[in-house]
Amino acid sequence: MREMGWPAAMPSIDRDSIVPIYQQIYEELREAILTGTLPELTRLPPERTLAEKLNVNRSTVVHAYRELVTDGLIEQRVGSGSRVARAAGHPPRSADVPWWVTLPPWRVGSFPQVLGELAATIHGERISFVQGVPPVEPSPLGELAKSFARVANDPSYVLTYGDSEGHAPLREAIAARMRSRGCETTARDVLVLTGSTQGITLVAQSLAEPGDEIIVEAPTYPGALQIFQIAGLRAIPVAVDEDGMRVDHVEAILRTRRPRFIYTMPALHNPTGVTMNDDRRERLVTLAQRARVPIVEDDPYGELVQHPRGPLAALSSDYVVYLSTFSKTIAPSLRLGWITAPRTIFERLLLRKQSYDMATSLYVQAGVRDYLETAYDAHLPRLRAELEARRAIARDAIAEHWPKTMRLAKGGGGFYLWLTAPREMRARALLDAAERNGATFLFGEAFFAASGGDHNFRMAITPVSREELVSGIERIGAAIASVGAR
Amino acid sequence: MREMGWPAAMPSIDRDSIVPIYQQIYEELREAILTGTLPELTRLPPERTLAEKLNVNRSTVVHAYRELVTDGLIEQRVGSGSRVARAAGHPPRSADVPWWVTLPPWRVGSFPQVLGELAATIHGERISFVQGVPPVEPSPLGELAKSFARVANDPSYVLTYGDSEGHAPLREAIAARMRSRGCETTARDVLVLTGSTQGITLVAQSLAEPGDEIIVEAPTYPGALQIFQIAGLRAIPVAVDEDGMRVDHVEAILRTRRPRFIYTMPALHNPTGVTMNDDRRERLVTLAQRARVPIVEDDPYGELVQHPRGPLAALSSDYVVYLSTFSKTIAPSLRLGWITAPRTIFERLLLRKQSYDMATSLYVQAGVRDYLETAYDAHLPRLRAELEARRAIARDAIAEHWPKTMRLAKGGGGFYLWLTAPREMRARALLDAAERNGATFLFGEAFFAASGGDHNFRMAITPVSREELVSGIERIGAAIASVGAR
Numbered sequence: 001m002r003e004m005g006w007p008a009a010m011p012s013i014d015r016d017s018i019v020p021i022y023q024q025i026y027e028e029l030r031e032a033i034l035t036g037t038l039p040e041l042t043r044l045p046p047e048r049t050l051a052e053k054l055n056v057n058r059s060t061v062v063h064a065y066r067e068l069v070t071d072g073l074i075e076q077r078v079g080s081g082s083r084v085a086r087a088a089g090h091p092p093r094s095a096d097v098p099w100w101v102t103l104p105p106w107r108v109g110s111f112p113q114v115l116g117e118l119a120a121t122i123h124g125e126r127i128s129f130v131q132g133v134p135p136v137e138p139s140p141l142g143e144l145a146k147s148f149a150r151v152a153n154d155p156s157y158v159l160t161y162g163d164s165e166g167h168a169p170l171r172e173a174i175a176a177r178m179r180s181r182g183c184e185t186t187a188r189d190v191l192v193l194t195g196s197t198q199g200i201t202l203v204a205q206s207l208a209e210p211g212d213e214i215i216v217e218a219p220t221y222p223g224a225l226q227i228f229q230i231a232g233l234r235a236i237p238v239a240v241d242e243d244g245m246r247v248d249h250v251e252a253i254l255r256t257r258r259p260r261f262i263y264t265m266p267a268l269h270n271p272t273g274v275t276m277n278d279d280r281r282e283r284l285v286t287l288a289q290r291a292r293v294p295i296v297e298d299d300p301y302g303e304l305v306q307h308p309r310g311p312l313a314a315l316s317s318d319y320v321v322y323l324s325t326f327s328k329t330i331a332p333s334l335r336l337g338w339i340t341a342p343r344t345i346f347e348r349l350l351l352r353k354q355s356y357d358m359a360t361s362l363y364v365q366a367g368v369r370d371y372l373e374t375a376y377d378a379h380l381p382r383l384r385a386e387l388e389a390r391r392a393i394a395r396d397a398i399a400e401h402w403p404k405t406m407r408l409a410k411g412g413g414g415f416y417l418w419l420t421a422p423r424e425m426r427a428r429a430l431l432d433a434a435e436r437n438g439a440t441f442l443f444g445e446a447f448f449a450a451s452g453g454d455h456n457f458r459m460a461i462t463p464v465s466r467e468e469l470v471s472g473i474e475r476i477g478a479a480i481a482s483v484g485a486r
Numbered sequence: 487m488r489e490m491g492w493p494a495a496m497p498s499i500d501r502d503s504i505v506p507i508y509q510q511i512y513e514e515l516r517e518a519i520l521t522g523t524l525p526e527l528t529r530l531p532p533e534r535t536l537a538e539k540l541n542v543n544r545s546t547v548v549h550a551y552r553e554l555v556t557d558g559l560i561e562q563r564v565g566s567g568s569r570v571a572r573a574a575g576h577p578p579r580s581a582d583v584p585w586w587v588t589l590p591p592w593r594v595g596s597f598p599q600v601l602g603e604l605a606a607t608i609h610g611e612r613i614s615f616v617q618g619v620p621p622v623e624p625s626p627l628g629e630l631a632k633s634f635a636r637v638a639n640d641p642s643y644v645l646t647y648g649d650s651e652g653h654a655p656l657r658e659a660i661a662a663r664m665r666s667r668g669c670e671t672t673a674r675d676v677l678v679l680t681g682s683t684q685g686i687t688l689v690a691q692s693l694a695e696p697g698d699e700i701i702v703e704a705p706t707y708p709g710a711l712q713i714f715q716i717a718g719l720r721a722i723p724v725a726v727d728e729d730g731m732r733v734d735h736v737e738a739i740l741r742t743r744r745p746r747f748i749y750t751m752p753a754l755h756n757p758t759g760v761t762m763n764d765d766r767r768e769r770l771v772t773l774a775q776r777a778r779v780p781i782v783e784d785d786p787y788g789e790l791v792q793h794p795r796g797p798l799a800a801l802s803s804d805y806v807v808y809l810s811t812f813s814k815t816i817a818p819s820l821r822l823g824w825i826t827a828p829r830t831i832f833e834r835l836l837l838r839k840q841s842y843d844m845a846t847s848l849y850v851q852a853g854v855r856d857y858l859e860t861a862y863d864a865h866l867p868r869l870r871a872e873l874e875a876r877r878a879i880a881r882d883a884i885a886e887h888w889p890k891t892m893r894l895a896k897g898g899g900g901f902y903l904w905l906t907a908p909r910e911m912r913a914r915a916l917l918d919a920a921e922r923n924g925a926t927f928l929f930g931e932a933f934f935a936a937s938g939g940d941h942n943f944r945m946a947i948t949p950v951s952r953e954e955l956v957s958g959i960e961r962i963g964a965a966i967a968s969v970g971a972r
Contacts, residue, residue: 070830071830097778098778098804098828098830099778099779099780099805100780100828100830100831102778103692103693103831103834104693104694104695104698106692106834112837113837115650115837115840115841115844116649116650116651116836116837116840118647118844119647119648119649119650119840119844119845120647120648120649120650121642121646121648121649121654122646131646131647133645133646133647134645136641136645139641139645141638141639141641141644141645142639144638144644145635145638145639148634148635148638149631149634149635149638152627152630152631152634152635153627153628153631155622155625155627156607157819158627158630158817158819158820159619159620159622159625159627159817159818159819160607160608160617160619160818160819161604161605161606161617161619161813161818161819162605162606162607162819163602163605163606163607164601164602164605164606165602168607194680194821194842194843194847195843195844197840197841197842197843197844198842198843200841201841201842206589206592207589207590208590209590212590223844226837226840226841227841230837230838230841231841292583292584292585292588293585294585294586318584319585327647331644331645331849332645332646332647332848333643333644333645333646333647333648333847333848333849333850334644334847334849335843335844335845335846335847342584342586344556344557344584344586345586345589348589348592350602351598351599351601351602351712351716352716354601354602354605354683354712355601355683355686355687355712355713355716355717356680356683356684356687356842356843357680357681357683357684357821357842357843358601358604358605358681358683358709358821359605359821360821361680361819361820361821361847361850362818362819363817363819363820363850364819364847364849364850
């Protein structure tokens, strides 16, 4: 029997990760075995010993070893402990291991499940400020149900797939809305998607290759970070201040590096709520043109700005790939969004979009097109007013119930509050305390590609009632006091 | 000025491709310029000269050159012809070319738009046998509209995203149906997707890496081939006969090669309509287990077999990744399907699914779950009966209107007829003649990963009325006579 491969293959543990520790141990050992760092028949340390070395519970190591046994990678016998199974590593698949053990490597990043968390059905009693869903009032449901009822019995909408580019009348309606915001968009520039999430994956897979660099904001939408990680892209973070992305930082980066694209959310930025000022908009587009690096403009909230301005796409149709969605302005469960892009790459995007789902639901597209014609323009101002009212309510409640040391990002609007706790208070500790008090939110690290966010957190003001908004802020206020008191 | 790089970089043309010839020329020249095969300032042959060499119209070359000018890759001056632009190739992006010119390479395969064609809204007067959509009668629409109306006013279905794994009651309903077909599926094994197309991309991207080999049937579903091409996978074809996939061929391949998975459609196979016999099913699963290569079972038609048998997934939950959809049994515009997979890889699939669209429309899921409870079991036998009746009608019409030399695949069922023309008749020529006569179908090459299909074509018997089914067969009969007469 071989000597132990330790400590060369000693698992390293990140206690701040949301990946369970047993899974971190399991994955590191699995990789060490498959790559031969731990050769066949290597004896693993007893569970108790490893648990002590790693300073974790013994049951955590037991759990990790059990997964390795399930995979056929290690053997356990009473009295003689655990060892790497014969021929578990190389050559792949020759040994008695299930097929999935030799799958291509799979890197999930630090917050692998964040998209799932942002989507998941809420259970339990806590007041949850996690999800960026529209408020229940003003409700689009009555009119939307009528629109769907008008199309639901038409076989040409329901019993076919429809053009993978999107339903022609919907493409025209979207293009007309974009033209009213200063763009030169025509219906044929619009590719209908199931949401802007699909658009982010589409550009990540179509405009870049694994290993390529891109520029992102810091903080930024964590769902985008998850997608970029899955696509193997390396995100270069650029700070955001109260006027939006620090375009001067972008300029500095472009002097020496060649990112594939610049991902930005210039209107009601998630999570800070800021909207990029006009100077920076023009400078960013000029920079992009000069460096020949396209901008990916993610614009789910563009129509919710109180005093709307045109998107970046209005400044350049060639250098801005534009994404938006009806998830925030009508309803998330529509799964309906779109992308516009220069004609030359439209076909490339279209073919890949087809591979994701052939075409977006024609039934949903026809229903939403009907809704756009009949009810959307009345709904939007009501929604804007509700967001404004809620922000005022939240600001007042925070002023009343929280200490002055908690800072709210300036100049914000839209769905989110972005908060900074004082130096001595970590947002995760505050989250633990808040959850004990019956309220929850997203802590800041998930919004940063690299480091940052330890003292930040995001509260969506929309998924709760106005009353819950106030009482949730009170509960978090109590949590702040309890954490501050330590 | 440099010498011409010709004929090293002479474009090669595939006249049988559905990619326009000008685009083939454009793409080959673009690649040659970007890779430096045609260095900067290389003089290109005059349009007329190249057109003669390639035996194409001069306007075709003019069109290709014009695209290269648009991209900034070549320059044209009156009197001095065309030459490669300065610094158009290396280093990338330093020259005065738009950003998209230096995008990562993009390989689209022979039939890049086939998924789009299978989805596209039909225009014009031709009787089209192209698309695999359900027949208009028996119609699910009345009951489906009622189901949607019952969920459309519930904010918990419409104003949220919902679990990215899928709506829990729908997952349970799907699992129960699979259990009734002999599987051990539980709700937590079911990942809801927007259709089986999404599932094919999901396995192509999650279970393999670009360059990896997989096994496919020959012929097979062309949408799957498009997806595998986009994912960079190399498909090894295995013949299909009247008892399904030639599992003995699979065995021979597995002796020397290590494909990542085996893609098969064992029930009412697209396009041949055959269903794999029991012997081959058991042997295929045994082979997969022995070689440790998973099977990807694509089963959109499993519930439409006249005498249903269990899916391959009933023989092994570990070695079969199972895909199905409601597109063929209820309505394509639902964009609703699912995948089941071994627990160990479920998370991997889930995270990637999230990147495609965050979650499948909860509104649609809730509506379909209601439909499954109230109407689906009554709809299915009516749909099966309609398919059977249409096949009989089609067989009779073919016997009456076509020569005996046209062969219909034996043992078929379901949505498609797979036909073989005699040696002297190419399916593309027949398609041209049929379209002149007002009927259209899909020619065979798109169904083959490598060569094959020149004499085959597929007719979907479902997207037309029963009357059009007969008159379309008559029209094709006249086309056969006209082509045969040449």
